[in-house]
Amino acid sequence: MIEVDEENLIRCHVCEAVNIDRGPNKKCRRCGSILYRGQKYTTHKSWAYLITAMIAYIPANLYPMLVTQQFGAATSSTILGGVVTLWEHGSYPIALVIFFASIVIPILKFLILIYLLVSVKYPLGRDKRVNKYKLYYLTEIIGPWSMIDVFVVAILAALIHLANIHIIAGTAATAFSLSVFFTLLAAHAFDERLIEGER
Amino acid sequence: MKLENEDALDDYIICRRCHTLHKEIAIKERAKACCTRCGNVLYRYDSQLTEHGLALSISGLILFILANSFPLVKIEILGHEQFITIPKTIWSLFTNDFYFVGFICAFLIFIFPMMIFLINSLLFALLRSKKGENITKEMLVILSHIMPWSMSDIFLVSILVALVKLVGYAQINMGVSFWALIGFVLLDLYMTRTLHTYEIWMLRKRVFTQEDRDDRS
Ligand SMILES: [Zn+2]
Ligand SMILES: [Zn+2]
Numbered sequence: 459m460i461e462v463d464e465e466n467l468i469r470c471h472v473c474e475a476v477n478i479d480r481g482p483n484k485k486c487r488r489c490g491s492i493l494y495r496g497q498k499y500t501t502h503k504s505w506a507y508l509i510t511a512m513i514a515y516i517p518a519n520l521y522p523m524l525v526t527q528q529f530g531a532a533t534s535s536t537i538l539g540g541v542v543t544l545w546e547h548g549s550y551p552i553a554l555v556i557f558f559a560s561i562v563i564p565i566l567k568f569l570i571l572i573y574l575l576v577s578v579k580y581p582l583g584r585d586k587r588v589n590k591y592k593l594y595y596l597t598e599i600i601g602p603w604s605m606i607d608v609f610v611v612a613i614l615a616a617l618i619h620l621a622n623i624h625i626i627a628g629t630a631a632t633a634f635s636l637s638v639f640f641t642l643l644a645a646h647a648f649d650e651r652l653i654e655g656e657r
Numbered sequence: 658m659k660l661e662n663e664d665a666l667d668d669y670i671i672c673r674r675c676h677t678l679h680k681e682i683a684i685k686e687r688a689k690a691c692c693t694r695c696g697n698v699l700y701r702y703d704s705q706l707t708e709h710g711l712a713l714s715i716s717g718l719i720l721f722i723l724a725n726s727f728p729l730v731k732i733e734i735l736g737h738e739q740f741i742t743i744p745k746t747i748w749s750l751f752t753n754d755f756y757f758v759g760f761i762c763a764f765l766i767f768i769f770p771m772m773i774f775l776i777n778s779l780l781f782a783l784l785r786s787k788k789g790e791n792i793t794k795e796m797l798v799i800l801s802h803i804m805p806w807s808m809s810d811i812f813l814v815s816i817l818v819a820l821v822k823l824v825g826y827a828q829i830n831m832g833v834s835f836w837a838l839i840g841f842v843l844l845d846l847y848m849t850r851t852l853h854t855y856e857i858w859m860l861r862k863r864v865f866t867q868e869d870r871d872d873r874s
Contacts, residue, residue, distance in 0.1 A: 460660050464678055469671035472801045474855045476669040476678070487663055488858065489798050544822075552821050555814075591676045592695070602808055605765065609808075609815030612762055614822070616741045616749040617732060627755050635761045642806070 468493060501575055504647040508571050511640035514633050515564060522628035524611050529622050537561070537607060537630060559606040560634070567597050567604075567641055574648065597645055601638075608635050667862065670699050670855060700853055706860050711781035713848055717774040720841040725767070728832035729816060732823060742834060743767060743812075769807040770845070776800055777848075780857070790865050797861070801854055810842045 466479045473489035484493050522534030535543060537560045544553035570593050577590070611627045618625040660666065668681045674697040681700070684690050689701040703709060728740035747767060750759035780796045783789040816838075820829055 460662065462658050462660060464658050467666070467669070467671070467678060469673070469676065472798055473858055474670070474673065474853075475858065476666045476671055478663065478666070487666075489794060491798065549821065552818055555818060589675060592674060595674050598805065602805070602811055605808055605811055606815050606818060608758060609762070609766075609812050610819045610822070612746050612750055612758065613741060613816060613819040615753065616746040617730070617739055617819070617823075618734070619749075620735065620737050620739070623735070626753055627750065627758065631758050632755060635758045639761060646805075 501579065501648075504571070504575060504644050504649075507640045507644035507647055508568065508575070511637045511644060512568055514637035514640060515568075516633075518630045518633035518637050521630040521633060523607065523630040523634070524614065525626045525628050527624040527626070534628055537634070540607075556607055556610075559604050563600050563604040564637065564641065567601055567645070570594075570597050571641070571644055571648065594645075594648070601642060601645060604638050604641075605635075608638070667859070672697055672699060698850075698853075700855050700859075701851060703851075703856075706852070706856060707781055707785045707864075710777065710852055710857070711785060713844060713852075714774055714777035714781055717841060717844045717848070718771075718778055720837050720844060721771055721774055723837035724834045724841050727834040727837070729834045729838065730820065731830040731832055733828035733830075734823075734826060740832065743838075765806060765808040766812045769803050770809045770841075772803060773800065773807055773845075784860060784864050787864055787867075793861055797854070797857060804849070807845070809838070809845060813838055813842050 462478055467476050468479045469475070470477055470486040470489060470491060470493060472491040473486060475486055475488040477484075477486055477493055479493075485491065486493050519537055521536065523537050523540060525532055525534040537556070541553050541557045541561075544556065574590060574594060608631055611631050614625045615627050670679050670681055671677070672679065672692040672695060675692065675695040677692060677694045679690075679692065679699060682690065684702045686702060686704055690699045691697065692699055725743050728742055731738060731740040733739075743766060747759055747763045750756075750762060776796050776799060780793055780800075783793050783796075816835070823829060
């Protein structure tokens with residue numbers, strides 16, 4: 459018989475097995491993954507990825523996402539420019555989809571991750587009322603949807619290349635994918651175990 | 658809380674959405690157990706999980722091959738006909754020097770979705786024949802690492818968005834692969850919703866502990 463405190467039970471993020479928390483660097487009893495990365499750099503790594511993602515997000519918005527070459531003349535549009543054009547043409551649903559995927563979701567994800575990373579180190583007064591696990595879960599679910607615009611550009615670029623009309627991806631496509639990639643890494647590097655006392 | 662030994666922790670489950678601790682209870686065939694705090698589905702019970710898993714994985718693999726072999730969409734623009742396939746979409750990024758985007762897309766919409774269904778097929782085949790205690794463990798670990806990075810569903814929505822943008826400029830025809838991709842995405846969603854990591858690990862435990870007992874007797 460062993461006696462354990464319920465507070466000391468943690469979930470393996472790989473295989474979901476319930477484990478007893480025995481301090482830093484212990485392996486999961488079922489799948490062998492490292493359970494609790496209790497060292498100092500845990501949040502540092504996540505911060506590094508997050509800051510890279512936020513830096514990449516700036517050129518993603520300043521450079522063109524899509525370049526249309528029509529009879530020799532090139533017109534280019536940024537992410538926000540593309541949304542505005544769609545809105546003006548009356549494609550409201552598509553404009554909203556792109557707006558949410560490329561602007562709202564990335565920024566929301568940055569804010570949630572910043573909040574989580576700050577609050578695990580410096581608990582704020584009202585913290586108790588927020589279920590941080592749910593917030594984290596939300597970023598995991600909505601995060602990947604920000605790839606929509608990159609996929610759309612890739613599809614259009616592959617589809618439209620005629621003698622006189624070409625569509626090519628712009629520099630922003632690379633910057634934006636980098637940003638999404640690093641945000642996902644930041645979220646994965648963030649140790650859920652850092653959120654404590656919420657059960 | 659008192660436990661017989663550490664393995665008894667297998668009777669417990671922590672909700673992946675809100676992190677509430679629950680004790681596993683026996684439920685009826687095809688029923689599901691939900692979290693009392695947030696309503697998230699914790700696990701289901703399916704006595705034929707191996708057969709269902711294997712059938713779903715192999716169908717998924719076939720649909721994936723179909724979705725990649727034929728045109729997704731054909732358009733007619735200014736008298737020219739153009740079409741795309743999934744590999745062609747990725748390839749055109751490389752030929753336009755967008756290596757990083759090409760690389761990312763190759764993994765998100767081709768390599769990872771394919772790996773998930775390949776590994777699942779092998780995994781259920783091994784569990785069915787009660788072989789490979791260690792390799793099935795490694796497979797489950799790899800699966801849980803790559804699952805969040807598979808984005809076929811998002812790619813499907815992107816195709817629709819791209820087509821809506823082209824309405825009015827081009828004549829659009831859906832190709833065979835488009836329907837195969839829809840089937841693949843639906844199957845993928847169904848599998849992630851019904852076959853939880855937790856259940857497959859428990860299935861693996863049942864398969865191999867039974868094996869041990871058979872050996873000893
Ligand atoms: Zn584990
Ligand atoms: Zn819950």
